[in-house]
Amino acid sequence: MTKPTPIYQTTADAHGGRAGHVDSQDGQLKVRLAVPTELGGNGGEGSTPEQLFAAALASCFESAMGAAAHAENYPEFGVMGVRAEVGLIANGEPHDLTVALDITLPELTREQAQHLVDKGKAICAYSRALGDKIEYRLHES
The missing domain is CATH 3.30.300.20 (K homology (KH) domain)
Known part of the structure; x- marks a missing residue:
C-alpha cells in the first residue's frame, strides 16, 4: 500500500527534553521548555x-x-x-x-x-x- 502524500507537513526538533527547547525547521517556532513543579521541575519560564x-x-x-x-x-x-x-x-x-x-x-x-x-x-x-x-x-x- 502506498503511503499518502501530505498536503502539509512540518518538522520540529527537540533538544534537552522537558527542560530544553523545541524549534521548527522553518524557524517559525522557537519555544523554550520548562519542567513544572508538579513534575519535579523548578517551574521556570517556558512552556510544556x-x-x-x-x-x-x-x-x-x-x-x-x-x-x-x-x-x-x-x-x-x-x-x-x-x-x-x-x-x-x-x-x-x-x-x-x-x-x-x-x-x-x-x-x-x-x-x-x-x-x-x-x-x-x-x-x-x-x-x-x-x-x-x-x-x-x-x-x-
Whole structure:
C-alpha cells in the first residue's frame, strides 16, 4: 500500500527534553521548555509539551468547526470559543493523558452547536487521531 502524500507537513526538533527547547525547521517556532513543579521541575519560564499540545488541539478543532459552519452555510456568528485541557495522570510509568475540549458557541441553538461539534470531530485531524480519548464539553455561554 502506498503511503499518502501530505498536503502539509512540518518538522520540529527537540533538544534537552522537558527542560530544553523545541524549534521548527522553518524557524517559525522557537519555544523554550520548562519542567513544572508538579513534575519535579523548578517551574521556570517556558512552556510544556502539554501546553503546546493543548494549543494545537484547540486551534485545529476551532478551525474544523469554522470550516463546517462555512460549508453548511451557517449564518455569520462572531463568538466561538474552544479551550483545550490536557493533563498528565500518574499511572505508574508511562503517564496517561487526559484531554478535554470546552466548547462555547453562545450565538447558536444547542442543536446547531452540537451539530458543529460533531462535524468538528469528523474534520479535525487531532480529534480523529485521538478518537474517544477526548471529552467534549459543550457550554451555553
